[in-house]
Amino acid sequence: MQARNTSQNHFSSVLSWLYRCFDAVATWVTQLSWWKFFLFAILTLTAGAILQEELFSRPAEEEARAERSQDKRSDAAILIDESGIHFNPRSRPKSGASSVPPEAPEAPDAPDAPETPATPAVPAPATTPSATVYPNGDSVHIALPPQITEELSNAIEVAVEDAAEQKVSRYHKQASTWFMNFVLLFVLALFGTKALVGGKKRAEAESQVANAAAEREAMQRQLSETKMQMMQAQVEPHFLFNTLASVEHLIQVDPPRASAMQRSLIQYLRAVLPQMRDNAVVTGLGREVDMVTAYLALLKMRMEERLTVVMQIPDGLRSAAFPPMMLQSMVENAIKHGLECKPEGGTLKIQAEVVDSKLRVTVTDDGVGFGVVPSDGTGLGLQTIRDRLKLLHGEQAGLHIAANSPSGVIAMIEVPYQLSK
Structure with missing residues (x-):
């Protein structure tokens, strides 16, 4: 019960503090003339734009790093995107490539040579990826050539950097938008306060001035009547x-x-x-x-x-x-x-x-x-x-x-x- 009363007292204190702040701001805005208010709004928007540029613009180092990352992605032989892995070698290896020798000129007719038995061809060294499935069937090992391995590693690194860069850029853009929207909402709130609450505040100020004038007049009248009573007596x-x-x-x-x-x-x-x-x-x-x-x-x-x-x-x-x-x-x-x-x-x-x-x-x-x-x-x-x-x-x-x-x-x-x- 005591904890509930304490929380209610804190809540009431916060509400009272917020009301005093709003009343002070409303009184200040009401006392401003319209041309002063518009001048203040222009200065506030200008300051907001400057702060937005200073706080949320990308530094030159990040721009340079983004350009290097883009160049690196354009030079990569392996590109990783949503559709999968694309391998575009910058230079095809000559080893293992099937080349068709040029046809030899036909020799003049010669007596038929005895047929010799065909010699089995020696297989070329393996230059293509091979997959090894382990007996337990839980893992698969894909053996890649060193060049593809290096390209794949670079592609993964570039993809990670690109994702991080896009995430940071997105956060910067959202924060910049939120900040400028907050400045605009602040100016609009002041405008609404001056337009809607200004009449009430002016009436209260005029009432206070009238009451003060009435009190001064009453005091002067009492003083005058006191003098008059002294004169009458x-x-x-x-x-x-x-x-x-x-x-x-x-x-x-x-x-x-x-x-x-x-x-x-x-x-x-x-x-x-x-x-x-x-x-x-x-x-x-x-x-x-x-x-x-x-x-x-x-x-x-x-x-x-x-x-x-x-x-x-x-x-x-x-x-x-x-x-x-x-x-x-x-x-x-x-x-x-x-x-x-x-x-x-x-x-x-x-x-x-x-x-x-x-x-x-x-x-x-x-x-x-x-x-x-x-x-x-x-x-x-x-x-x-x-x-x-x-x-x-x-x-x-x-x-x-x-x-x-x-x-x-x-x-x-x-x-x-x-x-x-």
């Missing part, structure tokens, strides 16, 4: 200290006015404190307007006649969705960098309208404008507004800063018009 100390000091001073010289400023401060804190506890990324425009109204009431008590506020917010737009604390940031910039530093003060106008399915909120002042106080709409507060709008609505929202005529600045926020929850 922050009440400017100097503003509070100056307001409390003004209340204390008015209590001594003008108690009714001090009481009015105290009520405005309480109203402002009531409007701001819920924003400090609420982490919502979108709120209602009416809520933002109420908070800004309380803020401007306190400022008007400090600036008195130097500040004139014009509020044009239709009641139907108070329920429109609007990011928190953006309107107050625009009002603070207009007061601090435009009207407060102008001796005679000026007018602050806030209006809201719907244009092309977008809620447009505009803050206009006729203060000192650009250049007098270092603020051209690229400060930390306005840049934070731009970043938050981009995270919330992408390209559908934006902050636009322009110069007012004859003086001052126009700041406008556009967001998609929708009702707050």
